[in-house]
Amino acid sequence: MKKLFALLLFALFNQAAMAQKTVTLQDCETQFLKKNLFLLASQYNIDASKALTMQAKIWDNPTITAELNAYNPERDQFFDIGKDGQKAFGIEQLIYLGGKKRNEVKLAQANEQLASFQFNDLLRTLKLQLRKSFYTVYYNSRNLETTDKQLVHLEDLISSYTIQAQKGNVPLKDVVRLQSLYLNFKNERMEVVNDNIEEQANLKLLLNETENVVPVVSKEEFEKYLKTIDFDLKTFEADAITNRPDYLAKQKEIDANELNVKWQKSLSVPDITVGANYDQRSGAFNKEANLTLGIPLPLWNKNKGNIKYAQTILEQSKVDKQNFELQLQTEITSAWTKWDESRKNYTVIKPTVNADFEAVYNGILTNFQKRNISILEFTDFMESYNQATIQVNELKKKVALSAEELNSTINKDLF
Numbered sequence: 307m308k309k310l311f312a313l314l315l316f317a318l319f320n321q322a323a324m325a326q327k328t329v330t331l332q333d334c335e336t337q338f339l340k341k342n343l344f345l346l347a348s349q350y351n352i353d354a355s356k357a358l359t360m361q362a363k364i365w366d367n368p369t370i371t372a373e374l375n376a377y378n379p380e381r382d383q384f385f386d387i388g389k390d391g392q393k394a395f396g397i398e399q400l401i402y403l404g405g406k407k408r409n410e411v412k413l414a415q416a417n418e419q420l421a422s423f424q425f426n427d428l429l430r431t432l433k434l435q436l437r438k439s440f441y442t443v444y445y446n447s448r449n450l451e452t453t454d455k456q457l458v459h460l461e462d463l464i465s466s467y468t469i470q471a472q473k474g475n476v477p478l479k480d481v482v483r484l485q486s487l488y489l490n491f492k493n494e495r496m497e498v499v500n501d502n503i504e505e506q507a508n509l510k511l512l513l514n515e516t517e518n519v520v521p522v523v524s525k526e527e528f529e530k531y532l533k534t535i536d537f538d539l540k541t542f543e544a545d546a547i548t549n550r551p552d553y554l555a556k557q558k559e560i561d562a563n564e565l566n567v568k569w570q571k572s573l574s575v576p577d578i579t580v581g582a583n584y585d586q587r588s589g590a591f592n593k594e595a596n597l598t599l600g601i602p603l604p605l606w607n608k609n610k611g612n613i614k615y616a617q618t619i620l621e622q623s624k625v626d627k628q629n630f631e632l633q634l635q636t637e638i639t640s641a642w643t644k645w646d647e648s649r650k651n652y653t654v655i656k657p658t659v660n661a662d663f664e665a666v667y668n669g670i671l672t673n674f675q676k677r678n679i680s681i682l683e684f685t686d687f688m689e690s691y692n693q694a695t696i697q698v699n700e701l702k703k704k705v706a707l708s709a710e711e712l713n714s715t716i717n718k719d720l721f
Contacts, residue, residue, distance in 0.1 A: 326517060326518045326519075326520050327515065327517040327518065327519055327520060328520040328522055329519055329520070329521060329522065330521075330522050330523075330524075330527075331437065331440055331521070331523070331527070334436060334440055334509075334513060334519070334521075335433070335436065337513050337514075337515070338432070338433070338436055338512055338513055341513060341514035341515075342432065342512055342513070342514060343514055344428065344432060345425075345428065345429060345432065348424075348425050348428050349425065351421045351424070351425065352418070352421045352422055352425055354421075355414075355417055355418040355420075355421040355422075356418055358414050358417065358418070359411065359414040359415050359417075359418050361414075362407075362410045362411045362413070362414035363407075363411050365400075365402070365407065366399075366400045368397055368398060368399040369397070369398045369399075369581075370395070370396070370397050371395070371396040371397075371398075371583075372393070372394070372395050372396075373392075373393065373394040373395075373396075373585075374387050374392075374393050375387050375391050375392040375393065378391065378392070390587075391586070391587070392586055392587045392588055393586050394583060394584060394585040394586060394588065395583060395584045396581055396582065396583030396584070396598070397581055397582055397583070398579050398580065398581030398598065398600075399579070399580055399581065400577055400578075400579050401577060401578045401579070401580055402577050403575050403576065403577050403578060404571075404572035404573075404574075404575030405568070405572045406569070406572045406573060406575070406577070409565060409568045409569035409572050410569055412565050413562060413565040413566055413569050416558060416561050416562035416565055417562055419558050420555055420558045420559060420562060423551040423552070423554050423555035423558055424551070424555055425551075426551035427550075427551040427552040427555060429551075430550070430551060430552075430714060430717055431714075432512060433714070434710060434711065434713075434714040435508065435512060436509070436512045436513075437710040438707055438710060438711075439505045439506075439508045439509040439512065440509060440519075440521050441521070441523070441703055441706040441707055441710070442501070442502075442505045442703060442707070443502055443505045443506055443509060443519065443521050444521035444522075444523050444703075445699045445700070445702055445703035445706075446498050446501060446502040446505065446703075447502065447520070447521070448699045449498050449695075449696045449699050449700075450495060450498055450499065450502070452692065452695045452696065452699075453491055453494065453495045453498070453692060453696075454495070456491060456688060456691075456692055457488065457491055457492070457495070459671060460484060460487060460488045460491065460688075461488070463484055463674075463675075464481065464484045464485055464488060467480055467481045467484060468481055480681045483681055483682070483685055484681070484685070487685045487688060487689065490689070491692065494692075494696075506518060506519065523706075528702060528705075528706065530721045531645075531649070531705050531706055531709040531721050532649055532652070532653060532705065533721065535642075535720060537639075537642050537646070539635065539638060539639065542638045542642070542716055543634060543635060543638060545716045545717075545718050546634055546638060546715065546716045546717060546718075547631075547634075549716065549717035549718050550634075550716070550717045551717070552630075553630060553631075553634065556623070556626060556627040556630050557627065559623045559626075559627075560620065560623045560624055560627060563616065563619050563620035563623050564620060566616045566619070566620070567613065567616040567617055567620055569616075570609055570612045570613045570615075570616045571609075571613055573609045573612070574604065574608045574609040574610075574613070575604075576601045576602045576603070576604055577601070577602075578599060578600070578601050579598075579599070579600035579601070580597075580598070580599060581597075581598040581599075581600075582595070582596065582597055582598065583595075583596050583598060584596075637715050638715055638716065641708070641711050641712040641715040642712055644708040644711065644712075645705070645708035645709050645711070645712045647708075648701065648704040648705045648708045648709075649705055649709075651701055651704075652701040652702065652704075652705050655698065655701070663691060663694060663695060663698075666687075666691075667687075667691050670684065670687050670688075670691075709721055
């Protein structure tokens, strides 16, 4: 029975392990590009815009008319459409004037390019979210490992101290202090766990993944974010203007609105309807063939309202672009400042700080178990050690997140 229980436990743990997927950032981005549902859905907008461009190039179909005799009273004959009867046929084609079709096609092509820029901006935004979630889950997991290790030690100490307190060898207040420290660590751990649940959910959604994602970050991959980059607003802004799809979309909106103004003006120009018809007997003479021309008189509807509306939207888009340029400068300055401050805060720590912490931690734990230090000294150190270790991971996380935000702001891999 015990063997069966052990086998069941082993199977459960094995299933839990299999439900996790260890990945690098590059692995995540590869899967993201292939499987992200937001990107796949947004791709249809480009396809739809291409279809509208195709449709804009097509002229209206010609119209064919037929007139057949229904009743000839002279012969008292229905459907008299034979040799001596009456029938007429006609065909008409609408001919666009004023460059309507050309402007319509150009406008459709501009909207197609705009859809492409919007897709690329969605890609940029989701890519930043992916990287932020990736690094957040990674460093949160490192914090949980630190806290879990201390909780294990505290559980052992609480268990042994409870027994000793029952025997009267140690005061009960020492057990209470250890339990209080244990509960503090548990509460702190729960906050990190809740944050990790949300970020893990974001990561799985972005990757279209059902398994939990376990990020892996190498030392070299993190240290690339620590290189020095001088602040050069003009260069950064020029790169952002060249690379950011949302900025390019603003310019393309202006182009599209200018084309829309031209198109609306061209719509005020009347079109010609050209046609030909054949009339067997009802014309001026038998077997009459005619050429027809038709054009509407632009007396009341000159499309003034639509032209004014298009001009207003054009001016609005120009102001939007100017505002975006000012906003872009602020975003670049803010992103660089956050990254530079995070990098400076981390680099003041000695490279051996983690090794020092680990050595001191083991020494303090050993000395406390030997009762060479008091319970107060031990719990104070445990709190300090936990906070310091977590703060180091938090500093690393801020460096990585701020660096990726700077990358995304300029839409260029600076690191």
